[in-house]
Amino acid sequence: MLALYIRDVRLGIRAGGGALTGIIFFLAVVAVVPFGVGPDLNLLARIGPAMLWIAALLSVLLGLDRLFQADREDGSLDLLLIAGERHMTALTVFVKCLAHWTASVLPLVIAAPLLGLLMNMEPVAIGAAVLTLLAGTPAIIFIGAAGAAVAVALPRGGQLVSVLVLPLVIPVLIFGVSASYGAVTDPAPFGPPFLILCALTLFFAVIGPLAAAAALKWAAD
Amino acid sequence: MGVDAVRLIAEKLAGERGGEPVFAGVSFAAEQGQALAVTGENGTGKTTLLRIIAGLLPAAAGSVAFEGGGEAWPSAQAAAHFLGHQNGMKTALTVEENLRFWRDFNGEPHLEVDEALEMVGLGAIGHLPFGYLSTGQKRRAAIARLLVSYRPLWLLDEPTAGLDARSERQFKELMQAHLEDGGMILAATHLPLGLEGAGELRMGAVA
Numbered sequence: 001m002l003a004l005y006i007r008d009v010r011l012g013i014r015a016g017g018g019a020l021t022g023i024i025f026f027l028a029v030v031a032v033v034p035f036g037v038g039p040d041l042n043l044l045a046r047i048g049p050a051m052l053w054i055a056a057l058l059s060v061l062l063g064l065d066r067l068f069q070a071d072r073e074d075g076s077l078d079l080l081l082i083a084g085e086r087h088m089t090a091l092t093v094f095v096k097c098l099a100h101w102t103a104s105v106l107p108l109v110i111a112a113p114l115l116g117l118l119m120n121m122e123p124v125a126i127g128a129a130v131l132t133l134l135a136g137t138p139a140i141i142f143i144g145a146a147g148a149a150v151a152v153a154l155p156r157g158g159q160l161v162s163v164l165v166l167p168l169v170i171p172v173l174i175f176g177v178s179a180s181y182g183a184v185t186d187p188a189p190f191g192p193p194f195l196i197l198c199a200l201t202l203f204f205a206v207i208g209p210l211a212a213a214a215a216l217k218w219a220a221d
Numbered sequence: 222m223g224v225d226a227v228r229l230i231a232e233k234l235a236g237e238r239g240g241e242p243v244f245a246g247v248s249f250a251a252e253q254g255q256a257l258a259v260t261g262e263n264g265t266g267k268t269t270l271l272r273i274i275a276g277l278l279p280a281a282a283g284s285v286a287f288e289g290g291g292e293a294w295p296s297a298q299a300a301a302h303f304l305g306h307q308n309g310m311k312t313a314l315t316v317e318e319n320l321r322f323w324r325d326f327n328g329e330p331h332l333e334v335d336e337a338l339e340m341v342g343l344g345a346i347g348h349l350p351f352g353y354l355s356t357g358q359k360r361r362a363a364i365a366r367l368l369v370s371y372r373p374l375w376l377l378d379e380p381t382a383g384l385d386a387r388s389e390r391q392f393k394e395l396m397q398a399h400l401e402d403g404g405m406i407l408a409a410t411h412l413p414l415g416l417e418g419a420g421e422l423r424m425g426a427v428a
Contacts, residue, residue: 001326002325003321003322003326004322006322007311007314007322010318011314011315021295029399074306074307074308074309074311074312075306075307076309076310076311077303078275078303078309078321079303079309079327080326082275082276082277082298082301082303083326084276085295085296085298086299086328087326097351102286111327169302182242199383
């Protein structure tokens with residue numbers, strides 16, 4: 001299993017892995033916002049956490065369709081499924097999700113503080129946004145894995161994955177953004193939405209891989 | 222390897238592709254040390270049969286049983302190496318990295334990676350990215366995957382596609398060695414396997 005994790009992280013980082021595409025997309029979306037919204041610093045600071053979250057969500061969705069498709073195209077997916085007796089398929093999916101998160105989402109989280117500066121966010125707000133992204137983005141991957149597994153056999157599955165996954169990740173977005181706001185605006189709390197966000201991640205860490213494993217089993221042909 | 226008297230038995234197997242029946246009533250048994258060539262025209266379900274045995278497709282009817290494997294090989298799926306049309310290797314990783322991954326992931330380590338590469342005649346290019354290799358070399362690297370971890374049952378789908386005459390002979394020797402080691406081979410092929418005592422399963426005649 002560690003071997004699978006290392007292989008997938010390596011593939012994500014090497015040329016053609018697609019990890020870089022997500023990061024550049026994230027940078028581009030956030031960097032464009034101040035131009036579109038205008039140089040109102042207060043407004044930028046207010047919408048900053050939300051923009052970081054939406055940009056992160058979109059760039060995660062961008063890379064999701066390759067999660068299983070690349071393995072399917074070169075036949076590795078068959079071999080991973082055949083090994084199901086030795087390594088439970090759901091666990092294989094879970095490890096692939098973790099590797100995907102490490103290679104293509106963790107860099108986004110690390111880049112987020114820099115972009116927070118572009119949005120004129122306070123240090124506390126930046127910290128809160130990074131923390132919520134760290135806790136919440138795995139949930140997006142786990143939900144997305146189920147979508148990617150359903151669409152794995154389809155030639156243009158990418159768009160379908162986004163459409164399938166987007167409604168399901170709305171709660172993650174809501175609690176992620178409200179926790180980030182809770183850290184800076186006074187009456188709103190930080191703790192409860194953040195804990196719900198963590199709970200969502202843990203919940204989908206179980207449900208997502210199981211659903212994806214079932215979908216992959218039936219998609220094999 | 223501590224496996225005694227393993228048998229692969231398929232009874233009245235039927236397979237379908239996209240709801241269309243491809244074959245029905247296929248029964249066979251393969252003993253330890255036996256090779257079975259699955260032959261037949263295009264579209265008679267050779268690949269479908271192999272994928273059903275590997276557990277990648279559900280059988281429309283009938284059953285596959287793997288006997289005598291004990292705890293190590295409870296089912297045909299657990300006991301099988303599958304070599305399909307695709308090689309299952311990542312083009313961005315080197316040949317060695319690919320093989321080392323499958324060795325670690327599949328468990329039951331057998332040959333070392335460099336030994337296996339030597340066996341298929343790729344000893345000198347293990348450090349190259351898999352994507353740089355020619356079709357035949359890719360196929361040989363995929364064959365090396367069968368050697369780095371041990372499985373008693375080899376399911377081969379057109380194993381010699383893209384191989385030159387010399388590599389084909391080399392592969393035949395590898396298959397022979399696997400059979401003498403107590404393994405089993407089920408190969409879908411258009412060319413004769415050229416193995417001693419290999420049985421033949423003709424698809425298409427029964428449908």
